Amino acid sequence: MTTTEHYDVVIIGSGVGGGSVALQLAGSDARVLVLERGPTLPREAQNWDPEAVFCDERYRCSETWYADGKPFNPGMFYFVGGHTKFYGTAMFRFREQDFDELNHAGGVSPAWPIKYADLEPWYGQAEKIFGVRGQAGVDPTEPFRSSEFTHGPVPHEPLLLDIEKRLQAQGLQPFPMPSAIDSGSGGRCQRCANCDAFPCKVDAKGDAEIKLIQPATQSTNVELRSGVRVERLITDESGQRVIAVEVVEGKNKYKINADLFVLSAGAINSAALLLRSANTKHSRGLANSSDVVGRYYMTHNTSALMAVHPFKINTTRFPKTLAVHDFYFGDESSSYDKPLGSLQLLGKIREPMLRQPLSYAPKFVRTALANRSVDWYAQSEDLPRKDSRISLRDDGSINMSWQRSNMAAHKRWVNKCKKILRKTGYPIVLAKSFGTEVVSHQCGTVRFGDDPTNSALDVHCKAWDHDNLYVVDTSFFPSSAAVNPALTLAAQALRVGRHIRENVLS
Numbered sequence: 146m147t148t149t150e151h152y153d154v155v156i157i158g159s160g161v162g163g164g165s166v167a168l169q170l171a172g173s174d175a176r177v178l179v180l181e182r183g184p185t186l187p188r189e190a191q192n193w194d195p196e197a198v199f200c201d202e203r204y205r206c207s208e209t210w211y212a213d214g215k216p217f218n219p220g221m222f223y224f225v226g227g228h229t230k231f232y233g234t235a236m237f238r239f240r241e242q243d244f245d246e247l248n249h250a251g252g253v254s255p256a257w258p259i260k261y262a263d264l265e266p267w268y269g270q271a272e273k274i275f276g277v278r279g280q281a282g283v284d285p286t287e288p289f290r291s292s293e294f295t296h297g298p299v300p301h302e303p304l305l306l307d308i309e310k311r312l313q314a315q316g317l318q319p320f321p322m323p324s325a326i327d328s329g330s331g332g333r334c335q336r337c338a339n340c341d342a343f344p345c346k347v348d349a350k351g352d353a354e355i356k357l358i359q360p361a362t363q364s365t366n367v368e369l370r371s372g373v374r375v376e377r378l379i380t381d382e383s384g385q386r387v388i389a390v391e392v393v394e395g396k397n398k399y400k401i402n403a404d405l406f407v408l409s410a411g412a413i414n415s416a417a418l419l420l421r422s423a424n425t426k427h428s429r430g431l432a433n434s435s436d437v438v439g440r441y442y443m444t445h446n447t448s449a450l451m452a453v454h455p456f457k458i459n460t461t462r463f464p465k466t467l468a469v470h471d472f473y474f475g476d477e478s479s480s481y482d483k484p485l486g487s488l489q490l491l492g493k494i495r496e497p498m499l500r501q502p503l504s505y506a507p508k509f510v511r512t513a514l515a516n517r518s519v520d521w522y523a524q525s526e527d528l529p530r531k532d533s534r535i536s537l538r539d540d541g542s543i544n545m546s547w548q549r550s551n552m553a554a555h556k557r558w559v560n561k562c563k564k565i566l567r568k569t570g571y572p573i574v575l576a577k578s579f580g581t582e583v584v585s586h587q588c589g590t591v592r593f594g595d596d597p598t599n600s601a602l603d604v605h606c607k608a609w610d611h612d613n614l615y616v617v618d619t620s621f622f623p624s625s626a627a628v629n630p631a632l633t634l635a636a637q638a639l640r641v642g643r644h645i646r647e648n649v650l651s
């Protein structure tokens with residue numbers, strides 16, 4: 146196998162984690178190579194076609210993973226920019242208390258080794274970089290902030306303005322959801338009615354390709370190589386330093402050397418890569434003397450809710466503008482003092498998206514439902530469990546053993562949301578929880594911490610076991626909170642990128 150190249154830094158993965166570190170290293174003296182297994186996502190008519198995206202699964206990976214031995218095709222998307230090419234653009238900060246130990250109905254959510262205050266300035270930077278639109282001071286659980294949103298919130302469309310009033314009439318404090326889209330005067334967003342789970346044909350979504358990778362590669366010191374899959378990380382004989390990655394590009398297999406490696410392949414693939422890179426010095430896999438790699442897998446407990454009014458057609462084109470956090474930490478009205486979760490508007494559900502879950506219903510019923518529904522997303526915290534685990538099968542493929550946690554709280558939250566939504570004047574509320582194949586909010590599999598015996602990474606996401614390996618994607622999360630992960634990942638990745646630039650490379 147040939148080894149012809151040497152870089153100062155190799156970054157594996159071009160999502161939020163890898164892209165943020167690349168952006169922080171842009172313009173430095175370091176030669177940086179970003180390796181991405183997927184191609185650049187084509188801008189084409191099918192980007193906004195629900196039939197192509199949901200029925201033909203045009204962009205979904207073709208891999209087979211296993212859930213406790215049972216084969217399935219995971220909701221993974223391999224492109225430059227990673228999962229943000231498809232994300233719903235909801236960009237929340239975690240709450241201050243999310244960084245502390247928090248008692249839930251289903252157990253304890255552990256404290257992070259850093260506090261909200263450590264990330265606060267980086268949250269502000271991340272919001273600026275991603276162009277997050279929002280309004281401070283209206284989310285009842287919002288943490289303190291030292292910088293304002295640079296753009297006001299995306300305005301509600303008429304039907305949602307009406308729902309906002311109906312939520313307020315219940316004594317609730319609905320607020321505009323912080324969202325990373327380039328809308329408003331002069332903005333590129335066309336309110337295309339297909340955003341959450343669709344790529345943006347006009348580059349108006351604040352995704353990692355547009356906001357991180359493209360600006361980073363404007364600097365001559367950062368190079369992106371797409372279509373290159375990293376197979377293994379290779380250490381020196383001592384096992385202390387990673388010296389190279391083994392990659393596959395088309396039919397070619399080769400090695401690339403570097404002084405420093407940043408693994409940002411996404412929580413599941415990063416864990417799998419570390420396990421796959423086991424060698425005589427590290428028989429359990431790299432960065433894994435604590436035996437936590439692959440463990441503590443979390444992905445939020447989530448349900449989609451369709452609030453249906455038989456006579457009201459929903460013509461909203463950008464629905465993700467409203468959220469409710471009044472019950473994030475509990476429900477005083479029923480003396481329930483354990484966290485419940487977040488209620489947010491979801492991207493508009495269309496008939497093709499209902500074909501699989503409502504395959505028994507005739508098409509006209511699915512169409513009627515989709516045209517009349519206001520679609521919501523109830524999200525609660527999934528707690529880290531040691532036996533909730535990514536592991537490798539004998540043939541090297543991925544096995545997931547997701548041990549759902551805290552489901553009593555989630556069920557309670559879904560029931561509460563149904564009541565709230567019925568009171569907004571929608572008599573029918575249908576709910577469906579997401580299953581194992583939905584890995585959108587995957588996290589926790591290479592957790593950071595203070596203690597090398599029960600964490601894989603230190604507070605700067607450096608592997609305790611290796612001098613020059615950082616793991617920077619949602620795998621570092623020790624808990625999942627109940628808000629969406631991308632902004633918190635971006636904040637920590639910017640922090641780590643700055644640390645590498647100022648304290649490690651200089």
Ligand SMILES: Cc1cc2nc3c(=O)[nH]c(=O)nc-3n(C[C@H](O)[C@H](O)[C@H](O)COP(=O)(O)OP(=O)(O)OC[C@H]3O[C@@H](n4cnc5c(N)ncnc54)[C@H](O)[C@@H]3O)c2cc1C
Pocket residue numbers: 157158159160161162163180181182183222223224225226227228229231232233234235236237341342373374375376409410411412414418584585586587617618619620629630631632634
């Ligand atoms: C449909 C959908 C909607 C979502 N909506 C939201 C939302 O509204 N708000 C929010 O906060 N979050 C949302 N998320 C989650 C959010 O997108 C992710 O948390 C975030 O993008 C994760 O970034 P990452 O860098 O950890 O991983 P990824 O985005 O997965 O990036 C990892 C990259 O590494 C590449 N890669 C993997 N393996 C290899 C390898 N072996 N060699 C080379 N490259 C490799 C992948 O192709 C990918 O580009 C959503 C996700 C999905 C799928």
Ligand code: SF4
Pocket residue numbers: 326327333334335336337338339340341343344345346347348349350463
């Ligand atoms: S709603 Fe706007 S940002 Fe979202 S995909 Fe459509 S055009 Fe792009």
